[in-house]
Amino acid sequence: MNNQYKQLTLKERYQIEGLNELGFSARTIATKMERSNKTIARELRRCLTSKYCAKAAHAHASTIRMQARKFTKRSQELIDKVEGSLKLSFTPEQIAGRLAREIPTLKVCCNTVYSIVFAQGWRHQLARQGKRYKPRKDTMAGAHLIPNRVDIDQRPKEVDDKQEIGHWEGDTVYGQDGYLVTLTERVTKLLLTCRVKNKTKKLVSKAIKKLLKPFKHVCHSITFDNGGEFAGHQSIAKALKCKTYFAKPYHSWQRGLNENTNGLLRRFYPKGFAIGQLTEQDIADTQMLINFRPRKSLNYLTPIEVLLNKRVSLIAAI
Known part of the structure; x- marks a missing residue:
């Protein structure tokens, strides 16, 4: 059988119509016509009516070919x-x-x-899709180990309105030999991220302070999950003069923006990726790609553009 694909002719489509009416399967029709099984199966699936019609199928195929020619021109x-x-x-x-x-x-x-x-x-x-990102599960133990934890229920309602810049969501993304600390601003969807060797509360707290230092005057609150790495939230709040809140255990959707952004990061660094081998420039480049990526939820503006449209002079800090 010739492996080079050729368009079906009208004569061949009449053959398909006749054999199909006789009850032959797509595989049998393909064998009789010396055609690929996939070609015949696809042709039958494209049928616009309940009964395969050679004339209609040929006209439909011709239209598709004409559209394809337009695209190439x-x-x-x-x-x-x-x-x-x-x-x-x-x-x-x-x-x-x-x-x-x-x-x-x-x-x-x-x-x-x-x-x-x-x-x-x-x-x-095309952007690699991979497996759908699954946020790690919170644990009640984690919530109990966080001193002076403030529940998300006590967070001001205006945070949910997404009108004021300066409310962030924080998380960590793990890899083969390292972690990424991620912070996402709720209005602009701006991402800040850096690598840490392990997720002790000391290292994670230090990383968050470093990331948000240039944004200190627009850091009003940070919402975390209940991971033990965020047990140092009080020192973060003191350094940045902001409030810290925690989502309810098993309610990762309460930080949906950050989880979605972590999913974008996973397209660049799949599960098991050697994050510890990344350089600061590697991470900065990925952060830039994500922040200059148009978002449907932003009417196809980028996080950077929304930030500028809000007249916040922070572009030099990114």
Whole structure:
């Protein structure tokens, strides 16, 4: 059998229609026609009606081919923008959303971007998905070991309104031989992160103070989970002159933004990745990529742009 794929002809589609009406399976039809089983199965799945119709299927396939030709004839500027965005780890949805902001007259949807990606052979550049990030489970023991723990119920309601910049969520991401301390600002979704050798409360507290020192005047509160590494929250609050709160055990969704951001980090550093081998520049580069990544929840602005739009002069500190 010839392994080189060829488009199905109208004559072949009539053969498929006839054999399908006789009750033959896709595999049997493929054998009789000396075609790939996947080709026949895909053709039957694409059927727009309950009964396969060769004429309708051929017309549908012709339309798809015409659309594909249009995509390959798109302006080089658009193709270059897609390629550049892929290199920044944007998803097709983010690329389409961002282009809609930058060039409103350009009608580009997510499917259009995918078509360009596949036509140019860039599929391997799509952001790695991997396994869905699963936040670690809190433990009641952790909550009991945190001195003067203030429950999230006592956090001011305006924190949930996401109107005031300066309310952060904190967590740690573990790797093969190290940890990342992560802080995410609730309004702008700005990420701050650095590496620690282990997650003792002393090292984690020191890292948080260092990360937030340039943002001290816009650090009003930090919400943590109940990990023992955050037992030094009082020294953090004193140094930064902010309030600290803790989510309820087994309620990771109460810090949903930080958990989502950790999921973005996991795309760069999957579970088991040797975080301890990362340099400060490696981590800074990843932080930059995430902070310059358009977000659907921000109407496809980036965290940096939202920060600037809020007229907070902190860009030099990042």
